[in-house]
Amino acid sequence: MNAPGPPIATERLPPDAVPRAAALLAAGALVAFPTETVYGLGADARNARAVASVFEAKGRPHFNPLICHFPEAEAAFAEVLPDARARRLAAAFWPGPLTLVLPRRPESRIDLLAGAGLDTLAVRVPAHPLALALLRAVALPVAAPSANRSGAVSPTSAAHVLEGLSGRVAAVLDGGDCPVGVESTVLDLTGAGPVLLRPGGVPVEALEAAIGPVGRALPLAAAEASRTLRSPGLLLSHYAPGLPVRLAAGSVGPDEALLAFGAPLPGAGATWNLSESGDLAEAAARLFAGLRWLDAEGTRLGLRGIAAMPVPERGLGLAINDRLARAAAPRG
Known part of the structure; x- marks a missing residue:
């Protein structure tokens, strides 16, 4: 990949600057904007x-x-070919944190690179009012992965976007903190049975209540080895802070930072609690901010890594653990 061009002045736009953000997008510029999940890096x-x-x-x-x-x-x-399942899910969960992978219409004008050259597209309708206002104003499909450097922690505030992408994008539309805090659930509807590609803001239990049993995708390593990923967010080492992450921590040392859930383990050099009360929704909303803070604070203090306490494997806990597994994956 070519190196990016010279730095540009990144505008931090207030919420009432939707027309300016839409004009930049229509002109081919990159604009970061808030969704209910994380900030997206938008392009026509x-x-x-x-x-x-x-x-x-x-x-x-x-x-x-x-x-x-x-x-x-x-x-x-x-832009895609929906079936009855897709329409049922759209009626139930859109606007909202659900992405559907569906066959691309032959006449679709969406650039092939947006779908990585596949015969499918990943589509969603976000729930954030500022995102919807921007999408209505620009009147174009907007491709938008999370607004961070690839492999880094996803951004849940405009400040996070600017930390990683200032000088690389034209503007960030500041809508405050994202309420959900983990990316959208991604569901593949291109086969006979629906397949969960990425757990996220809509729990799989809610999907199954709407359309019946949902299968699970390839293990992460196999998905990455295929190099034909049908979904965003399926790289093995992803959402990674600079400090190494240790999962399922039952103890923590003074030379480690602690990502706590519930009552924190004693003895850490620095602690961020996802949710003292054990609330998975609160934990999801605080996950990326916590990883960022622990990475920065742990680095400042000379700590050797981040120890993550266990999070239950249910509901939004699936999405949280998915992100933590990627953060802890070996770096290639």
Whole structure:
């Protein structure tokens, strides 16, 4: 991948600057914007150069597809071929943190790079009012992965975006902190049975209540080895802070930072509690901010790593543990 061009002045736009953000997107520039999950790095999905600029800004592998965002379901379904399951899920969960992977319409004008050259597209309708206002104003499909450098912790505030992408993108539309805090659930509907590609903001139990049993995708290592990922967020080492992450910690040393859940383990050099009360929704919303803070504070204090306490494997705990497993994966 080519090195990015010279730094540009990144504008921090207030919430009432939607027209300015839309104009930048329509002109082929990159604009970060808030969704209910994390901040997205938006580009006109029909503009090949703009889409390429997303990968350039993020340093993102080209085989990892992007999610295309729309203001309402029928706009999304104009680019893909929905079945009855897709329409049922859209009625139940859109706007909201659910991405559907569906067959691409032959006449779709979305750039092939946005779908990593596959015959599918990942589409969703976000629930954040500022995201919807921007999508309505620009009236274009907007390809938007998380607005961070590839492999780094996902951003849940405008400040996080600027930490990683200032000088690489035209603007960030500041909508405050993201309420959900983990990315959207990604569901593949291209086969006979639905397959969960990435747990996220909509628990799999809710999906199964709507459409019946949901299968699970390949293990992460096998998915990455195939290099034909149908979904964003399926790289093995992803969401990674600079300090190494140790999972399922039952104890912690003074030379470690602690990512706590519930009553914190004693003795850590620094502690961030996802949720003292054990609330998985609160934990999800605080996850990426916590990893960022522990990484920065642990580095400042000379700590050797981050110890993560166990999080239950249910509901949003699946998404949290998915992110933590990627953060702890060996770096290639």
